[in-house]
Amino acid sequence: MKKDTILAHAGRDPKKYQGMVNTPVFRTSTVLNPDVATYEAPRDEDYQRISYGRHGTPTTRALEEAVARLEGGHRAVALPSGLAAIAAALSAFAKTGTHILVADPVYSPTRNFCERQLRANGVEIEYYDPLVGAGIATLIKPNTRAIFCESPGSLTFEMQDIPAIAQAAHARGVPVLADNTWGTPYFFRSFERGVDVSIHSATKYICGHSDVMMGLIVTDEPYWRTVRRTVADYGFSVSPDDCYLALRGLRTLGVRLKQQMANALEVARSLKSRPEVKRVIYPALEGDAGYAIWKRDFSGAAGLFSFVMNGASEKQAAAFVDALELFGIGSSWGGYESLATIAHAERHRTATKWDPGGPTIRLHIGLEDPADLVADLERGFAAMNRVTK
Secondary structure, three states, X not given: OOHHHHHHHOOOOHHHHOOOXXXXXXXXXXXXXXXXXXXXXXXXXXXXXXXXXXXXXXXXXXXXXXXXXXXXXXXXXXXXXXXXXXXXXXXXXXXXXXXXXXEOOOOXXXXXXXXXXXXXXOOEEEEEOOXXXXXXXXXXXXXXXXXXXXXXXXXOOOOOOHHHHHHHHHHOOOOEEEEOOOOHHHHOOXXXXXXXXXXXXXXXXXXXXXXXXXXXXXXXXXXXXXHHHHHHHHOOOOOHHHHHHHHHHHHOHHHHHHHHHHHHHHHHHHHHOOOOEEEEEOOOOOOOOOHHHHHHHOOOOOOEEEEEEOOOOHHHHHXXXXXXXXXXXXXOOOXXXXXXXXXOHHHXXXXXXXXXXXXXXXXXXXXXXXXXXXXXXXXXXXXXXXXXX
16 A cells, blocks of 8 residues: 555554444453453563553554554554653663663753663763764674664754664664654655664654644564563553544644645745845755755655754844744644744754854744745744844
């Protein structure tokens, strides 16, 4: 099946539920067994059999099956947030005395988890330049247990050469973990590019309506049991109602992403022509430093990107964002609405330096008419230009 057909059909079987088009919501904690022998049977190490509500319900399984099929992985597991998925995936490989390589521009809560939890428990964390590519081979040590990628990088959108990183990693038996929230299972088929464990904040594009918190981990077969057991040991569980909403969001993922990419390109091109803008950082935009890798590895782009102001002060940047009416000021992205924040990427780098020469504004482009969004940005620039540096 093509991916749009998978979105429409995976994770549902009307014949099983009296013809109901959507998999129903199953709310339960206790799962009854037909006899003592079944109840006392050894636990299913692959988590196929549902023995307790904490491990999921048929609603949960429907979502996990659909996302795994879409991305081309072996199996998936749902968690209560994107950060929970990141923490569980890293914890499955990071043990005391091991070494983990992490891309320098990762999502700042990922860095916080690495510093506050992993490093504090004897894990060696080393951050690497996202543009290292095949050169990552020189950073792999005998005790390296995982490489954590995020492409493009959070806030600054550097494109990583994940196939080159994966080739170097696999030559040494090291798995590649990747935060694929920006690419989504729809635009970046991570397992075809060498990823072993793919992580998503389903809060964003998969759910798509800014009303659900959820994470997903998809793995290839060799690492499924390791990751799934870690999720179970942490006791992570997801509401079946939220899984139902995620499935509903998944059905329209393709059409939403295509429209938001088209909107984002229109807004990005408009910004590129303005004198107040020094640089637009969007891998899908021709001329971007990451365009070639994006074009090779991705089939589309999220509606999330940044731009650097041309010599403006922080005071002017704040005036710009405060004047916007259609762009909300808030965390997260991937919903139907547009957002704008000032990105302080320089606070979260150690292996590389971020000094773009002006304030960085991160935009999420939603489903509004892009002409209205461009007009709103013009309102912001007008307000900025009225403020002295």
